[in-house]
Amino acid sequence: MSTNFDKALIMSGNDFKLTNSITLHHPIIDEILSLNNGFHSEEIYWQYVHSIMCDPYANMIMLDDLGKDFLKTSPFEVFLLQWENYQRDYQTNKQQYDLLGINPLQFIQAALNFFIVEEHNFELSKHEDGSPCLYDTNNAECQIDEDIFVYLYEWLKSINKIDYSNRIKPADENARRILIEDARDELKKQKRRNKKSEDSFEYIGNLMSAICFGGNGSITPFNIKSCSIYWLFEAYSVDNKKSHASHILDGLYHGTVSSKDIKTQELDWVN
Known part of the structure; x- marks a missing residue:
């Protein structure tokens, strides 16, 4: 079954019933502007999008540092790496987080609940065959495995009209290494500038x-x-x-x- 969504469906503005417990949400502008009571709402919206999509290309440096090839890594794998990193961060700094009454995973939970109609509280687990998945603590039958995640990824890509067609596609390993090193150089330049464009979230x-x-x-x-x-x-x-x-x-x-x-x-x- 294709994970591509018909343009007519996206144009309708309707939500999409994916499973019995997961309905993909197509937000309206007012919902986006209401995030955080309107303060930096667009910035939060794009952080929601990127925290779920977890695009390997955009994370090529992080993956390279972990010894992973971004060309051979799926968005779901990057998503799991992010989830596990936040889990470790919480465990390492549990006392401080508990004093503040927060958990670093709360942001990803909020992002998931923004783009899913039903309210869920997901935790990371594994199927009997060892494959990873998220499950809802209030409804164990509600799960997000890699197959479900692909639909969520393609949904966000479609409703936000995200186009990756102009990206560089390295022809061989040398080209891949050059691309990663260029990305590292650009990251260093951004850190030296130490400021983001005023219209970066406009x-x-x-x-x-x-x-x-x-x-x-x-x-x-x-x-x-x-x-x-x-x-x-x-x-x-x-x-x-x-x-x-x-x-x-x-x-x-x-x-x-x-x-x-x-x-x-x-x-x-x-x-």
Whole structure:
């Protein structure tokens, strides 16, 4: 069974019933803006997304330090490594965490419960065959194994219109090592700069502004908070493709663009 979600389903804005106890949630803008009572809500949202997706490519340095090849590591394996790391951190600093009344795993639990309709309290366990899984302490039949996790991963990728097609694909081991070392160099530069861009967590906010005041008028400041997150990304994408096609047609009409230089798909802004 394919784990890819039909565009019609994603466009509907509906949630997706995955199992009897897990319904994947498609959040609306208002729900995202309500995180942490609105304070740094977008930053928290993207942290939720990345803490679940656990993309091996984005974690290639960490995996390399652990002696793992990011090309041979699945997102679920990275997710488990993250979960186990937080478990160890809690056990090592249990007294301090207990005094504060927190657990480092609470953030991942919150992320899972944000994108799953039903309320769950997951713990890490193993099946009888030794394969790892998460299970709900209040309902042992509710489990997230690698098969279920793939659906969750693809759901987040789809509703947030995340595209990895332009990533570098190393052809051999030498190319892989060079890619990792380049990533290490870039990380060192970021640490030296020691500050993040002021708009690094303003992507959704900027899209909201662009679509409301520069779009086709279907999404406005008065209804945008009720829009599903995918609609925001798709509205911006369609508007750009339609504008690009219009400029090409205008160039063809005025003779400033030659038809032989145009790809047919550039004019098909619907797809």
